[in-house]
Amino acid sequence: MVTLDLMRGYYVGVLAAIHLSYVPSLLGLFDGRGGLLVSEAEGFFLISGLLVGMLRRRDLEQHGLPRVARNSWQRAGQLYVVAVTLTLLFTWIGRVALAHGRTQVKVGLDDHSTPLTLLVNALTLRYTYGWADFLSFYVPMFLLAPLAVWLLSRRLAPLMLLLAYAGFLLPSYFDTGSCSPFLQWGVYFFLGMTAGFHWDDIRRLMSRMSPAPRRALRVGLVVATLLIYAVGMVLLYHPTLVSASGTYDHLFQNNRLGLLRPLLAPVSVAGTYLLVRRFEEPIARTAGKVLLPFGRSSLYVYVAQSFFVFLVPFVFGPRGFWFNTVFDLSVIAAILLGVRTRFLAFLIPRA
Template structure:
C-alpha cells in the first residue's frame, strides 16, 4: 500500500508507516510503485487456470479444484483486476481527469476484444484446414453427462453469420471466455469510476446489487443478459459484483489503508478474514466430489448435505452470498499473508508467479497452445478426470505435463516470445 496517495481533491491522504506495520519479513514500502502482490496473486490465479483447463487429474487438483475454498481462478482474476483498475485509475483521474482514464479503459477494452477475435479466427482457420486436432479448444465436453458442445461457428452457416458470431463474442473457446466478460466490464468502468468520484455510493451499490438479485430471480440457464456464450459460465448479472466491489476498494485504497492504520482495527479485520477463510477451507474439504479419493475428504457433514448447500449457495455460475463472502475473505487472507510474509514467499515463488502475473493476458492466450499440444496425445482428454483412473502411475505423468506447461509459459514470458504480437 502507498504511504501517501493523492485524494480526489488533489491533497495527499496520509497512510500508515509500512515498515512498522509489516515487520522485517513483510512487504517493503513502495510508495507510488507497482504492487507486486497483485502480480503474485494473478500469477497464482494462472496456476489455477491451467489446472482447470488441462482436463486431467494431477496432484495440483488437490489445490486448485475448489479445495482452498469454494473459489475459482476466474474469481481471483476478476477481483485482482478490479482492484488494480481502481487503484491505477484513481491516480490517472487525479492527475489528468476522468476523460483520460476513460480513453485508456476503452482502448484496453478494444485491445482485449481484438485479441479475442483474432485468437478465435485463428482457431477456426486451423480447425477448418484440418492440419491439427483442435477439438480441445473448439468444443466443450461435459464428461459427466457425456455431452459435447461446439464452441465455434458451424461451417454450414453462411460466412457472414460466422464472422458476426466471432465479432460479437458469441463464439470462443471456453478456456478464454472470461475475456468477453472482462471486455464488457472494462467498457463499463468509466461510468463506475465517475460514480465513485462523485461519491454516489448509494446509487453505485444499489445498481450492482439490483443487477445481482435480478440474476437470482431468473431461472437456471436463463441468466444471460446479452445472449453471449460466455454468460453460461460467467453470467454478468452475477459476476459484475466481484468487479464493482473490487473497483471501489482499489479506488479508495488510500482511505482504507488510513482506516486500517489503527492496530486494533487492523487486527480485527485481518483476523476475521483469516478465521472465515479457514472455515471455508474446512468446508471445502468436505466436498462431495467423488473424483477425489476418500482419504482426502473430511467427513464433517454428509456428501448429500454438502451437495445441497453447494447447489443453493456455492455454484460458480450462480454464486450465492456465501460464495461471494468466501471469495472476499480468501483474497483478504491471501493478501495479508503476502503482506506480512512477503520476503520468504517472494524468495520461494516470486521468480515464477510474478512474471506470469505481470503478463497474465499473454499467459491466458498462450496456454491454449499447450492445451492443443497435449490433446495430440491420443485419448488424453477423453476420460473423466478422476483419482481412481490415474493412481498410481498416470497421475505422475499428468503432474509432469502440468509443470511442463507452467514452466513453458514462464519461459515464453521470460524470453518475450511473440510479445510484439500477443498483448500482455
C-alpha cells in the same frame, strides 16, 4: 505491488492445469480445479478490478474523467481485438480438427454457421470460443469502467455494487443469453474496482484503528479465508455431504452462480492478501521466481495457456499421478520460458 503480483501470478499460473483437470496430480491435490467455494478465476477478476480502480482514480485526480474514459476504452479495444481474433482462430482449429475425425474439441464450437455469420457473431461478441474467452468478458467491463469511476467519485459505491450484484443474479432467474458471462464475472471486477478506488482510504482507516481491533480484523480475515478453503476442499473430496442439498447448490455452486459466492470472494482474497503480505519476502525469493513474472505478464500467460488447454487433448488425455504432475509442471515451465524470452509477446497487449 509485489503481493498483488504474487497472487495474480498464482491465479493465472494454474489456469491451464485447472482447465485441463488432468487428475490425480500434485497441483490437483490443493488447487481445487475450480471447484472450491472461491475459485482462482474469481480472485483474478477481483484483483484485475482492484488494479483498475487504483489506476483510474489516479487518472481522475490528475487529468479528469476524459482521461479515465480514454484509457479504459483503449484497453477495451485492445482486448476486443485479441478476443475476436482468438475466437476465430480457435474456431478454425476446432473445425479442422472435427473434419479430421478429432472429437476432443472444446464444447461450444460453432461448426455450422457460414463464414459471414460467424464473423458477425464474433465481432458482436455474441459468440466466443476457446480457452481465452475471459477476454471478451473484460471488454464491457472496461467500457463501463468510466461510469463506475464516476459513481465511486460521487460516493455512490453502494449503488454500483447493488447494480453489479443484481446483474449477477439475473442469469439465475432469466435468460440473459450472451450477456450471462459478463454479468456473472462483472460483480467481482466491480467489487475489486471499489476496493482499488478506495485503497488509500482503506489503508488510512486501518492505520487509525487501535492495535487490538486492527489485529482482530486481520486475524479474522485470515481465519475466515482458511475456513472457506478448508470447507471447500472437504466438500470437493466428499461431495456426498451436500449432494442432496439443493440449498447448498443454490447458495454456493450452481455453475459458480451461487448467491453467496460474491460475498465469500472478497473475504478470501483479503485474507489471502494478508497472508501473502506477511510472508511476501520468502515467497518472492522462492515461488516468486515463477509467480512474479506470471503476475506481471498475466495477459500473456493467460493467452499462452489457452493454446495448451485447447490443443493438448488432441494429443493425450490424463494418465497417472506422476505423469499428470509432470505435465502440469511442464506447461508452467513452457509458459515461463515464453514470458522470459517474450516469445510472440508483440502480438499481445501488456498486462
